[in-house]
Amino acid sequence: MMMLQDEKMSKQGTQICTVCWTSNPSSRGTCLKCGGLLEPDDDILKAKLTPSTTKIVSAPFLPVDDLESDHSFNETTPAHSDEHPSSTVKDSGSSSSDQGALRSSPLPPPGPQPRYRNPRWNALRSINERRTLMLMIIGGLLVTILLFVTVSQLLQPVSSNSQLTPTSNPTATSNTALPYPIYPQAIGVYPDEDGENIGLSDGSYALDVEKDKQDIEKYRPGSNYKIQASEALRKGDTGRATALWSQARNEDSNDAETLIYLEDQRVLASGKPYVTIVIGSVLADKPVDYSSRDQLQGAYIAQLEHNEEVRTSSSGDLLLRLLIAKSGNTTINSVKVTNQILEAAHSDKTIVGVLGWTKTTNSLNVLPIFAQAHIPMLSSSALGDDLTGRSPYFFRIVPRNKELESALAKYTASKLKFQKLVVVYEGQDPFSQNEVDDFTQQFVADGHDNPPRLPYQRLSSPEKMKDIVNSALQTKPDAILLAGSRSTDIGNFLAAIPADSNVKILTDSAEYPLADAPPGDFKNTSRLIFASPAFPDEWKVIKPSEHEQPFFIEYKTAFDPYNQHGSTPYGYQRPDTAVMQAYDAILVLVKGLRIARTTHNESLTGDDLQQALLKIKGPQAVQGVAGQISFGADHDPVNKEIVVLQAEDKGLQLKYYQGCFLIGDTDCGGHFV
Incomplete structure (x- = not known):
């Protein structure tokens, strides 16, 4: 009866799971019950219903077939086989008429018979295992490649003029949130x-x-040429880059970034030793940091002059190349850069x-890093008292x-x-507080x-700054000591002062650009x-x-050639004070390099320059x-x-x-003009 039922199922195209032996429709690809592979071959049914004998072979390890529970595995052989006759045993389910056809076995009776595994299924299973292994290896390789490509994209330097797309980088003014921090290697x-x-x-990026x-504050007429020049330099086309920088200079003659890149290319093209x-x-972009420009x-000017x-000349001095590092508005960025x-x-x-x-807070952040790397840093404009004696590798040329x-x-x-003053200062800025205290x-x-003190918040609105002005003027002061880090705040404060007020504003040299600005x-x-x-x-x-x-003539020639x-x-x-200080700072570094070269003619290190600056x-x-x-x-x-400067209608x-103004001056006291 069982044989007839199985044959009927086979004729209807029923498939049998090779794992749990559940019958499945012929349309299925995997078992409904366990997801195992299905075998349509009728040999499975035939083999399952055919009496068999079992040969016991010892094994030193567990078989691949995880359905076996003993430390041996069973090989099934057809009944009446002549192979190893002494090892054949009577099937527990055999009738008495079959017993004469079997010889007695010296081995103990075997345990329960294993489930049948068709030879084709064994081959299929082996193929499936190999296929699974291959898929795992391929999957791992794909994941590795994907991670490599992703990291490479993140580390790729940003082009100043590219658009934010999956295959390019953000613009210089992009507000799109990106994975952070992103560190390129060296230049970028x-x-x-x-x-x-x-x-x-080094010129590779503008x-x-x-x-x-429309962005009047930041607009640079030669930007397109600068961007194209940087792209050309990244491609190795220095001739085109140089031509484009020259065009940028014609459009925007006081852009020193362009001129520095041009001079750097002259240094590299000369083939002579350089430092x-x-x-x-x-x-910074917004608000623009004019002191950086x-x-x-x-x-x-100092680089060109040197x-x-x-x-x-035949001095044998090294040529000077300049790289530009930009840290932007956020102070902590100076550490990253x-x-x-x-x-x-x-x-x-x-x-x-x-x-x-150029700023005290930035300098304080980076001093320990440069000191650990034995690279000296010379500041042309950081004034904070906290910088004094902070690092053996820090120098400054300003009081x-x-x-x-x-x-x-x-x-x-x-x-x-x-006689009577009131102090208005940026409450969150340590340098402003330092200025006020001094x-x-x-x-x-x-x-x-x-004098009483009135703090304000950085980047206050014009309305809030007007309230601060009104509060300060209520004390009827002769002057207001104004200390802040952002020209936008200082400008808003000045704009809020009533025209009928005679109050004077005492401030610091950081506001020099405001006094210099066009009427x-x-x-x-x-x-x-x-x-x-x-x-x-x-x-x-x-x-x-x-x-x-000569500096003043060179300045005009460089930045207003026509x-x-x-x-x-x-x-x-x-030039204003920041220009003059930066020029002097490069002069000091060049002097240090010359001193260092007297004892280190072959090559120079940061330690060599640091020791030379001490002299x-x-x-x-x-x-x-x-x-x-x-x-x-x-x-x-x-x-x-x-010097103390006072703004008047005719200028500062x-x-x-x-x-002491000149080397060798003996009268270094105070003088009113």
């Missing part, structure tokens, strides 16, 4: 958390670009020093905040006779009351009074007998356009020139100066 740019591109460039003419200094710059201008001297600089220095042994950063604010307080009290300490020491850009700039480490007219005032310094900006001279014909004092002092530079034991300049006027 990448977006920070706010979408602002930061990084390190850092200071804006093509939108590399990295400019650590904020170079000034920093690049001053550095370029390289021209090397080309036309510093690590990138170290990566570049690891592979490029010509990198021996850093000019930067610290305490000296500048002390000079401003003395001028305020003795010359202007101001000023009030000297102001109180001169016999005045400690109408900022309101009430004629109220500004501040101490500064430099002023372009100081030679005429302090040392009128001296000839005009004399087109006489009505707005700053940035084209007339810049006394007879080895550097005469800069902003005064002489001689380092003290704390690596700050000794008796550095300080020098009102007071102190310090």
Whole structure:
């Protein structure tokens, strides 16, 4: 009866699972019950219903078939087989008529018979196992390739003009959230958390670009050419890159980034030995950090001046190449970019020093990193008191905040006779608080009351800044000491001062660009009074007998070659304090390199430059356009020139100066003009 039922199922096309032996329709590919493979071959039914004998073969390990539970496996052979007759045993289910056909066996009775495995199924199973193994290997390779491609895309440097697509990189002003942080190797740019591109460039990436003419604050007319030039350089086409940078310069003559890249290509093309200094710059997008643009201008003039001297003399000095590092608006980015600089220095042994950063907070963040890497950093504009003696690898050419604010307080009290002040400062900015503390300490020491303080939040709205102005004016002060890190806040504060108020604004040299700005850009700039480490007219005032310094001629030639900006001279014909300081800083680094070369003619290291900078004092002092530079034991300049400037209708006027202006000066006291 059972035989007839099975034959009937077979005729209807029933398949049998080779794992659990459940019947399945012929249309199924796998078992409904366990998902196992189905076998349509009728041999399964025939073999299952045919009496068999079993040969027991010992095995030292568990068989592949996980259905076996003993430490041996069974090989099924057909009944009446002549193979190993002594090993055949009577099937427990055999009738008495079959017993005469079987010989007795010396082996003990076997256990339950195993389920049948068709030889074709064994082959299929072996194939399936191999197929599964192959699929696992292929899957693993695919996952590895996918991870490699993904990481490569993340690490690929960002093009300044590309669009945000799955196969390209974000624009310099992209606000799209991206995986963060993204670190390229050595040269390259990448977006920070706010979408602002930061990084390190040798010309392969344009850092200071804006093509939108509506963005008046940041717009750079030569941006398209700069972007195309960088793309050409990445492709190895230096000739096209140079031609495009030249076109960019024609469009935007005071863009020093373009000029630095052009000069760098001249250095590389010469085939002569060179040394590399990295400019650590904020170079922020919005609001634009004008002092960074000034920093690049001053550095370029010094680079060009030095390289021209090397080309036309037999001094044997090294040519100077400059790389530009941009950290953007977010202060902590300077740490990320510093690590990138170290990566570049690891592979490029010509990198021996850093000019930067322009801000105190950035400098404090990166000092330990550069010190650990034995790379000296020279700042041209970081004024914070906390930087003094902070690292054996940090130097600066500007006086610290305490000296500048002390000079401003003395001028305020003795010359202007101001008695009543109120302080308005950015509450979250440590440098602003440092500035306020230094000023009030000297102001109180001169016999005045400690002025009240009104903090404000960074990037306050014009409405909120107007409320701060009204609160300050309620005290009826002679002047307001204003300290903040953002020109936007300072501009909003000045704009909120009523026209009928006579109040003066005491501030710091960071607001120099506001006083320099074309008429109408900022309101009430004629109220500004501040101490500064430099002023372009100081030679005429302090040392009128001296000839005009070549720097001022070179500056005008470089940034206004066609004399087109006489009505707005700053940035084209007339440098401000940040330009002059950056120029002097490169002069100091070049002097250090020359000193180091006297004992290390073959190659230079950061340690060689650091030791050489320690010797810049006394007879080895550097005469800069902003005064002489001689380092003290704390690596700050000794008796550095300080000027107090007051804005008037005819522009900024020098009102007071102190310090040693020329090397060898003996009268370094204070002088009113």
